[in-house]
Amino acid sequence: MKINEDLFLKYNSDLLPENEKMEFEKLLTKNPEIDEQFNAFKTKLNSIKIDGKIDERYFNSLLPKVREKIDNKIKKKTIPKLAYALPLLVLISYLVFNYTNNPVPNNISKEDNFTELYNNVDLTNSYLSDLFLTESISLTEDKLVLNLGSDFLKDINNLQAPEIIIDEGAFEENFYNNYVNYFPEDELNKVYTELHSSNNL
Amino acid sequence: MSNEEEFELIKEFLRGKEKAFNKLVQIHQKNIYWLARRMVGNHFDADEITQQVIIIMYQKLKKFKFNSSLSTWLYKITRTRSLNLIKRNKVKNFFSLNDSSVKQKATEDNIFVDLENKEKIERVQKLLNNLPVKQREVFLFRNFEELNYEEISKITGKSIGALKANYFHASKKILEMMKNEN
Numbered sequence: 368m369k370i371n372e373d374l375f376l377k378y379n380s381d382l383l384p385e386n387e388k389m390e391f392e393k394l395l396t397k398n399p400e401i402d403e404q405f406n407a408f409k410t411k412l413n414s415i416k417i418d419g420k421i422d423e424r425y426f427n428s429l430l431p432k433v434r435e436k437i438d439n440k441i442k443k444k445t446i447p448k449l450a451y452a453l454p455l456l457v458l459i460s461y462l463v464f465n466y467t468n469n470p471v472p473n474n475i476s477k478e479d480n481f482t483e484l485y486n487n488v489d490l491t492n493s494y495l496s497d498l499f500l501t502e503s504i505s506l507t508e509d510k511l512v513l514n515l516g517s518d519f520l521k522d523i524n525n526l527q528a529p530e531i532i533i534d535e536g537a538f539e540e541n542f543y544n545n546y547v548n549y550f551p552e553d554e555l556n557k558v559y560t561e562l563h564s565s566n567n568l
Numbered sequence: 569m570s571n572e573e574e575f576e577l578i579k580e581f582l583r584g585k586e587k588a589f590n591k592l593v594q595i596h597q598k599n600i601y602w603l604a605r606r607m608v609g610n611h612f613d614a615d616e617i618t619q620q621v622i623i624i625m626y627q628k629l630k631k632f633k634f635n636s637s638l639s640t641w642l643y644k645i646t647r648t649r650s651l652n653l654i655k656r657n658k659v660k661n662f663f664s665l666n667d668s669s670v671k672q673k674a675t676e677d678n679i680f681v682d683l684e685n686k687e688k689i690e691r692v693q694k695l696l697n698n699l700p701v702k703q704r705e706v707f708l709f710r711n712f713e714e715l716n717y718e719e720i721s722k723i724t725g726k727s728i729g730a731l732k733a734n735y736f737h738a739s740k741k742i743l744e745m746m747k748n749e750n
Contacts (some may be wrong), residue, residue, distance in 0.1 A: 372743070380736035381717065411746065416711050419602065419689045421679045426601070430593050433622045473620055500737070553593070 368394065370401055375408045569595060580672060582630055589629075593622055599639065600646050601714070606649035606708050609697045611679055613632050617649045619648070643713070644723045647705060650743070652700060695745050703738035706731050 368390055376485070377383050378391055395402045574595070575722035600621050605614035623647055632641060682687035696704055711719045717728045724731070 375673045376739055376743075379739060382732050382736055412743065413711070415692055415695060415742060415746075416691055417688050419605075419687050421689075422681060425679050426597055429622070430590060431598055432625075433593070433619050436619065437623055437626055471633065504692075513611075533733050541584075562615055 370394075370404070372408065375405055379406075381413070492511070571637050577636055578629060578632060578634075578638065592625070596625075596639065596642055597622065600642055603646050603708060603713065604650050605645060606693070606712065607647070607659075607705065608653055609693055609723055612655055614665060617646060620649055621645050640719060640722055643709070643715075647723060651701065651705075653721075655674060691749075695742055698745060699738050703734045703741070706734045707735060707738035707742070710735055 368387070374383075375393065377387065383391065395405060574592070577588045577592050581592065597618065601618045604617035604621070605611060608614055608617065616660055625642065632638070651689060680689070699707060705724060706720060708716070709715045709723065715723075717731050718733050720726075721728050
């Protein structure tokens with residue numbers, strides 16, 4: 368075994384194979400000179416390990432500095448959360464308020480809608496009387512709105528009536544044929560009777 | 569302080585006792601600082617890393633698994649942060665024309681206890697700075713923190729064989745540099 372610094376380095380780094388390691392350890396116990404050389408090597412290598420000292424005030428000020436940074440981080444995290452939460456809260460409040468004050472009607476049947484429409488009709492001066500009792504109707508869409516009142520076309524749409532072709536000539540036939548189907552027989556009779564009596568037809 | 573006592577302090581902190589955290593910082597702050605300082609080579613960067621590690625410790629201690637000692641966990645964070653900073657500084661120095669070391673030097677001069685101490689620290693730092701980072705870290709953990717290869721392997725994630733080889737080369741270089749000093 369060659370005794371040199373490389374051997375010391377290998378032993379110190381735990382790089383020697385087990386048999387060489389045991390052999391070297393035997394040498395150290397038997398040969399004081401080698402033991403001394405090895406100790407000198409270790410002392411030299413460890414001389415780099417100095418206990419550095421710096422101002423203790425630095426370490427004393429470290430924790431308050433870090434505490435301040437941690438607090439700032441927590442604040443920074445909280446503000447963006449609020450920035451999102453507040454407008455969201457306003458929006459939700461608005462929607463809830465709007466919904467509770469203007470509930471959306473549902474389950475309105477065609478029949479309900481028609482009954483409502485029918486009840487609102489002033490039979491003495493109504494467009495229905497014009498519609499059913501005029502001998503011939505020839506209208507364009509503009510004229511229809513003008514003649515029947517602006518809401519009538521909307522009412523027709525609400526009733527989801529079958530396709531109405533607003534066309535001169537064809538209108539009368541389509542409208543009458545399709546619309547009369549919506550009227551139950553007894554209601555038609557009732558309307559007719561009332562109209563008859565009010566207009567002395 | 570034993571691991572059990574430290575674990576008790578961690579549990580106290582997790583239960584909301586801020587004083588327990590302060591105590592943990594007081595125990596570990598010097599080790600964190602000196603490891604960072606020897607890794608990065610100056611007080612300015614070491615201070616930044618130490619603060620970062622303490623902040624991480626505050627935020628992530630709830631994820632600590634109690635499998636290893638707190639110091640191993642902190643060494644791991646300090647090492648990662650130091651390596652990141654070394655890489656960042658290399659890129660910064662490559663592109664930067666300004667010399668920021670003047671400001672760093674001024675900060676550094678204020679924290680030494682005395683001139684003799686300053687010279688000692690600067691000499692050691694100069695030797696360490698000449699080691700490649702891989703060798704430097706294993707040399708620091710072995711020589712300064714007195715950790716065994718298994719512990720170093722846990723911190724660095726490197727094989728024990730690679731660590732031994734790096735330590736061998738680091739020691740050899742340090743001795744050569746010391747000879748050249750004389």
